[in-house]
Amino acid sequence: MNQEYILPNAWSIIEEGWKPSLVKSSESLFSIGNGAMGQRANFEEQYSGDTFQGSYIAGVYYPDKTRVGWWKNGYPEYFAKVLNAPNFIGIDVHVDGVVLDLAFAKAVKNYRRELNMKQGWYERSFEATLQNDKVIEVTARRFLSLDHDELGVIHYTVKAMSGNMIISYLPYLDAGITNEDSNWDDAFWQIGEVTKDNHRAFIQSKTNKTNYGVATYMQSELYKNGQHEQYADYYDETDKSVRFKVESQLAQGESATLIKYAGYTSTLNHTEDNLVNAASAVLDKATDLGYEALLDLQKNAWADIWNMADITIEGDLKAQQGIRFNIFQLNQTYLGKDSRLNIGPKGFTGEKYGGSTYWDTEAYCIPFYMATKDxxxxxxxxxxxxxxxxxxxxxxxxxxxxxxxxxxxxxxxxxxxxxxxxxxxxxxxxxxxxxxxxxxxxxxxxxxxxxxxxxxxxxxxxxxxxxxxxxxxxxxxxxxxxxxxxxxxxxxxxxxxxxxxxxxxxxxxxxxxxxxxxxxxxxxxxxxxxxxxxxxxxxxxxxxxxxxxxxxxxxxxxxxxxxxxxxxxxxxxxxxxxxxxxxxxxxxxxxxxxxxxxxxxxxxxxxxxxxxxxxxxxxxxxxxxxxxxxxxxxHESSLSPCVHSIQAAKLDRMEQAYEFYLRTSRLDLDDYNKEVEEGCHITSMAGTWMSIVEGFGGLQIIDGKPSFTTRLPEEWDGFSFKINFRNQILKVNVSKSGTDVKLEGKHAQEVIVNGEQRTLEPDMVNA
Missing domain, CATH: 1.50.10.10 (Glycosyltransferase)
Known part of the structure; x- marks a missing residue:
């Protein structure tokens, strides 16, 4: 029986109901990223239940010494591991001195998670009755900025539901983290200086062996009933962490919101002696813009991505959700801005496979990025x-x-x-x-x-x-x-x-x-x-x-x-x-x-x-x-169903092609392999895109011309996609009445549609 708790929705991944046994799976499925960094959907507040903490910085790795039963000549000396980076999302929440921890709450109601793929944000909400019988409603939204890719933003609101109470927020940075995946339990990080400056905190760290320098930073401010009240200021620290604190007295029905700006600067992009200054510059931009403006930028950036990359499917909601989830995760993992980076099989959703580069990139991923970007x-x-x-x-x-x-x-x-x-x-x-x-x-x-x-x-x-x-x-x-x-x-x-x-x-x-x-x-x-x-x-x-x-x-x-x-x-x-x-x-x-x-x-x-x-x-x-x-x-590899879906479609075996498509598109959402808590299968998601574009859309390049041999699954009323072919956009729309191809470009384009050669003029629809 496959795991099927994700609600069907065209643009969002939604979970409803508090089920601690699903926390680790949801941490993978609701992961967020912006190409430069990413994180599993861990709770901001404390959680004593079963969880897999994970935050990752693209390109920052550690050479973990190889561990094998016996050595063979030619063995590599290490396995390159993506590092679990310092945690910047943490916010301890106290209600009249009692810690918010869902593992110990007396009751949890109306629990809901949403990953909004259209706009690029993740939100979690619930009502909790704490051990002191205080009842609060929590809504926590966060995103990793595409425009400012060293920045993460958290909007965390607590509403008093049962009389007066004091809400204490303790936002923190914690560099004392470890990888779940480690050969010898070596220390991957050297933790350096912890500094505070004008409502801001910084922890400088350096990776052992590879010597990547990272500054993890934060600044937080409190809003009460929508009005700015104060900044969080220094509370305490250890040699590995630093906490700030801010409090608010709430009457029943009132709310207190903490907005936390945080992220990483690294020596991939800055000199080591300038990491803290660079982090301060990011915070200057973030606080000047503010949460709402940053969220608008995020929505606009994702709108631009979807304008080119979206695939629409009519009449099959689960298939639609599946392909958009795949496209979303691919764009969260890699945006093509930096030729030093690549696409790890788990992206930013987990540590399995070391977060490294495999032949998956060349065999499966390049077609997606060629066609949906430039x-x-x-x-x-x-x-x-x-x-x-x-x-x-x-x-x-x-x-x-x-x-x-x-x-x-x-x-x-x-x-x-x-x-x-x-x-x-x-x-x-x-x-x-x-x-x-x-x-x-x-x-x-x-x-x-x-x-x-x-x-x-x-x-x-x-x-x-x-x-x-x-x-x-x-x-x-x-x-x-x-x-x-x-x-x-x-x-x-x-x-x-x-x-x-x-x-x-x-x-x-x-x-x-x-x-x-x-x-x-x-x-x-x-x-x-x-x-x-x-x-x-x-x-x-x-x-x-x-x-x-x-x-x-x-x-x-x-x-x-x-x-x-x-x-x-x-x-x-x-x-x-x-x-x-x-x-x-x-x-x-x-x-x-x-x-x-x-x-x-x-x-x-x-x-x-x-x-x-x-x-x-x-x-x-x-x-x-x-x-x-x-x-x-x-088909016990995540890369298997997509190739077979494409070939079944070419053979006009549409029932089989559709079955393989659904398996590849919902591999993680429905947890076919019973392992999604380890992370999502990012590189195979490019195969899902190929299943539609090359399988059902029949895209081939024949003598330098795009050719489409389209086939419509019985379960669908229609589907559409765009490709960027040699700097001109072709939009393909397949319905039960036929196939239309529209050209958005400056020059005529020859195409082959179901065996018929056509010359498309810009913005002309060929029916």
Whole structure:
């Protein structure tokens, strides 16, 4: 039974009713972020119940020393962890001296949370009867500013519901926090000076090893019945925290509101000696503007995002809520402003996976950011990998590769590999192919070839060198093979000739050869610079071509399908439909040995190749492979349903496509995997967007033109979306009466709509 306590709503995530068992799940689902920082939806006031405290700063990490049972040559020495940053949301609340703590309240009524996705704020409200029988009504709203991305704002109101009472607010900063996810329980932070100045407090901290400096700051002011009364001033401190205090005498029906401005400044953007001054400057801006003006800015900023990124679905409220939740979380996690940052699988909602960068960005996320923002955002994501090329070459050197061969990391913060499960660190090398595919995807979508001579070709060369060295020539078969790998299906380890990996390797080499010729012909000075830098020779190019031209691809003539790996048909092939439900999910019910010997597939593997290279295979080939592999797929990766939804839609299997769409869009809202309290699946949310735009919308780029082959799920009355294609906006509206495409731009645009070629004029609707 899936968790289904979130109320259906087109623009908000809403929870009603006080259920302590759901607190940690809601802390994930109601998380907020602004691309530069984020936080779980922890309570501002004290809470003694089960909770997972989490505040995070983008790009600030700690190299947690690797912990394994035994060491292998090539293991990374550390796992890069996003850090639980100092807590700035804290507000102790006392009512006639009794602490507000819902874990000890005599009664909690009218409890409600709302994450307003349209306007970008989170609110919690309730009525509580405390141990002293005082009854209060609390409404707490907060947001992380998009316009001022070092600033968070909290508006916390207590209303007296049972006679006179004294409300004491004690806003605080606490740097004495730890990560839930830690290998050795090391101290991640050095806590420095605690300072106070003119109603303001600051704590300076520095990360151990990586030496990121952070100033956490706050200023709070009290309003009574809407009128400003006073500022909170110094109350007490420890070597790790500081509290201020302000009080108000309330009669029944009166309210006291604390507005707290707080946040972080860090050495990512400021010098260490200027962190406190920079924080004061943020507070100056915030207090000059005030809460209402800051909230209006927030609403306007989100309106701009939604104007481009929104997908509307008519006739299916849960599907509508699901896609907007996914789009909202993606924008909270990454906005494309800073090429030093990337998209962690949990974003700012939890610590699992270290908050680091995976191949998810290149395989799943870039299409979303290309289409809903401008090409510079996707270019920044590609630049992130170019800037880390030297580290990728170092990673390969540690494994014995030479001559500038690069192996991009499975998990990273700074370009160094920081994943230490051998079957993934050493063997899940298909991630290298995702880097080249992302460049290819960027080129066909944006038409911006300048990235290749400036940066991309160097990446392709280094990756081609890796594949040429990684391949083994089989005297028996007289072909090149890639041995000892793990494909996207992590339920098979150390297999030979994973088809997806071999196909990618061949394709990557051919891409490097093709673009070398293009740059040689059209960008002479760049070509000479790159050849000089890489020392590339004609002899080396011939060795690449030899590997690519003779790459082995496992195939079964009888079934007419590419094999996931050489030994796949030696397994007992039993469809998932014949598995007893009590055995699911197998990753929680079976031993690893049993999983590895089974035919069951965690996520798209061969079908991942058919997704990437859809134009390489016919619809009949896709159907044959889908019919063979999908029935063996347990979809126990968050990245699995989206790829299968897209392919089911291409095969006109709309019931199945819709079912996969609903699963990917509501994966966290309905907690399919029973793990949402650890955080949301941010990178797979980009796959949800693809399920609609590339699946039901059928978006492909064919000969430089956008093509839409639209399909409407039976459950929907219609849907619409926009894409930014080469700096012109295309709005696609699909209804039961047909497909309309409207152009918002300055120049005519050729498109293909359900097989018909059309020329769109600006603001013209094609029915």
């Amino acid at each position: 090409s510079q955002v996707a270019r920044n994501l590609l630049k992130y990998r170019y800037d880390q090329l030297d580290k990728a070459i170092e990673n390969a050197e540690k494994l014995g590769f030479e001559n500038g061969a690069a192996l991009y990391p499975m998990v990273t913060m700074n370009g160094e590999e920081s994943h230490n499960e051998w079957e993934i660190t050493f063997e899940e090398i298909h991630r290298n192919g995702a880097m080249v595919f992302a460049i290819h995807n960027y080129l066909r979508y944006t038409g911006d070839y300048s990235y290749v001579p400036e940066m991309g070709l160097e990446v392709m060369i280094a990756i081609a060198r890796f594949w040429q060295q990684r391949a083994t020539f089989s005297q028996r078969a007289q072909q090149y093979m890639i041995l000892g790998v793990t494909g996207p299906n992590e339920y098979e380890n150390n297999v030979n000739n994973n088809w997806y990996t071999n196909y990618l390797a061949k394709w990557c080499i051919n891409q490097a050869l093709e673009h070398l010729n293009k740059v040689k012909d059209g960008y002479t000075s760049d070509y000479e610079r790159i050849i000089g830098k890489t020392n590339l020779t004609d002899g080396e190019l011939m060795s690449w071509k030899e590997v690519a031209d003779n790459m082995y691809e496992p195939y079964d003539d009888k079934l007419g399908v590419y094999l996931q790996q050489d030994g796949f048909l030696d397994k007992e092939i039993i469809p998932v439909s014949q598995l007893d439900k009590s055995q699911r999910p197998i990753n929680q019910k079976w031993s690893w040995d049993r999983i590895l010997r089974s035919c069951y597939i965690k996520q798209a593997d061969v079908l991942q190749g058919f997704y990437f290279f859809e134009d390489h295979f016919s619809k009949e080939e896709l159907e044959k492979h889908f019919d063979f592999y999908e029935p063996l797929t347990v």
